[in-house]
Structure formats: C-alpha cells, structure tokens
Amino acid sequence: MSAILQNILKGGAETPSPSSSGDADFADFPGAPEQPVAPVSGGVPVVNTPSQGATTAAGTAVPFTKWYRVWERTSPQDFIQEAFVLPFIILVLLSHFWGTRRNRRTARTWAKAHVPLLQSEFEVVGYNGIRKEIPTPPEADEIEIPEGIIKERSPQEFVLYATGRQNVAFVDVTIKLLKWYNPVYLFGDWMLSMVMDSWPAPTQKIDCFAYAFDGKEKDIVPVPAAEKETLERRSKANNSSYDGFVFAVVHKNKMRQLREDRYDVSLTFTKDNPKLPAWTTVMSESAEVTDMILTKDLISAIENAGDAFEYLVITDQPLEKPTTIDETTPRKRINLSLQVPSGSSVSVYDTTKTLFAQFLRLTDRLVSVAHFRAEVSRKIRNKRDEEIRRLKRADEEEKAEERKLAAEKIKKDEREKTLRNMSAEEQRKFLEKERDREAKRGAKKQSRRG
Known part of the structure; x- marks a missing residue:
C-alpha cells in the first residue's frame, strides 16, 4: 500500500498491479499514460512533457497549457466591450485630475495676490492658528503660500479665515469655481441656464464676509484677568458699536437676483447715484446713509474693479425672512462679492485688490461715522x-x-x-x-x- 502512495505522489510512470501488492481489494489500474500527469494545480490537471515547462521537485517537467497561456485561448474580439468603455474611463479620470488642478491653481493664485494684504491687517490668517509672515519676492507670482492658509472644502470650493483685528471679529472668504473636473455636469448647467430663467448660469465668484464686533468684544474674545481692567478702559475710549442699517452698491445685472434672493436688501429702495458708474445702482434705506458710505476711495475702487464687481452689502438683517423674533436680532456684517477674472497670473487681481482693501477697512469707517440723527434712526x-x-x-x-x-x-x-x-x-x-x-x-x- 505504501508503495502505491509513493508512486502516486511521485507521479511515476508505472502503476503496480494488485498481485504485486498482494491486496485483492484493488482493481487493476489502467496502463501508464504515455505522458505522465502531474499533481493537480488550481483544479486543472497538468500534462507533463519532458521537452517544455517547469521542473517539479521530483525532476519531471510541468508544461503550461492553454489554460495558463491567455494569449493562446483569447483573441482581440473578446475585449470589444472593454475597448469601448476604457477610453471613456481614461477621459473621465484625465478631466477630473485636470479640473481639480486647475481650480487649486486658481485658488492659490488668489491667495498669492491677497494673503499679504490680509496679513498686514489681521493677526491670524488661515487655519494654522499661528501667524507666519510670507516673504514677498519681487515677482508676485513667486510667492509661496504655506499649507493651512487656504482650505479645500470641495474640488470647486475653497475657504480662507482671518481674525485678530480691531473692530472686526473675523473675515470669511469663499472661492466658488466651476466644475471643470466634471465637464458633463458643467455642460448640463450651461444648457439648463439657457433654457430656464430660474436656473442660474455657472459662474466663478469670490464671497467675502466681514463680521463686526459691534461693541461685543468682551463676549467674544476671552480676556485674561490681568489685562481685564486695561481692556475695559480701552473699550470705553474706543467703542466699536455703530447704528444698524442696510446699504448696497450693486451691479445692475445682479440687482433683480439680489432683491429676490435676500430679505435684507428687500427693505431698501433703489436709486442711481451720479457719483457711481452707470452700470451700478444703490440700494439704501436713507439718503444720509448713502452719502456717508460713498467716499471717493470706495467709488474709485468700484470703478477699477469693473465687470468683476457684483455687489457690496452692509447689513444688520438676516438673509432669509425671519420666522421668529430671535431671528430679527441684528447681526452686523459686510459682504463683498466679486467674479474671478480670467487668467492664471497674480496680476489679474490688480483691478480688485484696491476694492478688497476698502472692504477690510470699511468697518473702521462705520465705527467712526455711522451714528445717525434721531429722524434717520427712527x-x-x-x-x-x-x-x-x-x-x-x-x-x-x-x-x-x-x-x-x-x-x-x-x-x-x-x-x-x-x-x-x-x-x-x-x-x-x-x-x-x-x-x-x-x-x-x-x-x-x-x-x-x-
């Protein structure tokens, strides 16, 4: 019996008959095959041929049949479906990587143009929590923006945060770009905007929000006990509160949409102002408010921005119509909306940087002059x-x-x-x-x- 097992394990060419083993219970085995069969591999027997294949431990050759030679048992006709699908998959992947890289490059270009200005106005810029001065080389395009300054919320949306400034609690900047990484979705948006008036056309825009302290520094910023008295005396001398109102300078192309989308702007009346360019209009609650806000520097900055300017809104009312009394509590903020100019160089933002600087410093002017007469306030x-x-x-x-x-x-x-x-x-x-x-x-x- 042991001799039979050894012969089987070795894949021997001879099979002993029952008479040689003396066991009458075994039937006669068939004659030995001309080509010995190697042990089963992967559920398929392999025929041993001395002239080709690998060598087993026993020294016999193990060939690789058509089961293993894919090129022998298949033909190009077997991959026709894959030939049609694979180019589309490659195209989708290439467009995704190209679109995401393009949007990241656009966001970092905006950061190169504006982060030095933000760092000159705020103590903390970005999400690292520690201020790091960015060296400004002679060429603005060579500015290196460290990680953590700007955050990628999605492949089409990037955000930036700044805080640590007098009169301004914090500033939020949101950069919304086109879905270049999904051309099918982008083309669908374009088509729907052409067919349906209610569907907005896809645009690239920058939304900036500055939230005023409004005299609530002690409630927002934690004050050490040792500095509490000093800060209280300083806050009494320089109070950051101002009267609430709603005022907006709007590009005429955005006037109707802004009035429909925002509750706070619906409280104002619309009137053209001769000091501003003809393609803009003013939405204000009072003529005195308009005269107080429109300075020569602000008007010049809006003119320089040109078609990149969408609107500048100063408000203390919610965006949505309030449904409870708590929602009517004033929350003073300034909102600047700009379109992303075409181009990959930092110099394309030269026309809007002046307006962005005016936006950052506008709260200081409100604190100093936005205290109206009793009739206007009433x-x-x-x-x-x-x-x-x-x-x-x-x-x-x-x-x-x-x-x-x-x-x-x-x-x-x-x-x-x-x-x-x-x-x-x-x-x-x-x-x-x-x-x-x-x-x-x-x-x-x-x-x-x-």
Missing part, C-alpha cells in the same frame, strides 16, 4: 419694529390656536368620560339634547346672516 427702526410686530401677532395667533385646540381636547375628553358613565337610555337623551343645541345654534347663525 425711520430705519420703524421697518424693523413693523416686522417684529408682525411676528408677535403671528406668534400670538399661533398660541391662541394652540390654547383653543387644548380646550377642545379637554372638553371632548370630559364628554367621552360622561357618556361612558351613562346608561344607553341616558346616552340617547344626552345626544338628542346635543343635536337640539346644534340645530338652535345653526338657526341663530342663519337669522344673523339674513
């Missing part, structure tokens, strides 16, 4: 008070409805409890009386109407 406050009164009436009506429903529920529960404690005859009489009362009430209503 006129501005009346609109807000009217909205608060409307919300209070709606809130009172809602509470009255809730009280009415609660009283009806209590009355219904008491009626059901009374009916459960009555006999069948008593329930019948009780229900007849109810029907009579309802009929009398209906008759009285009819007579009153007549």
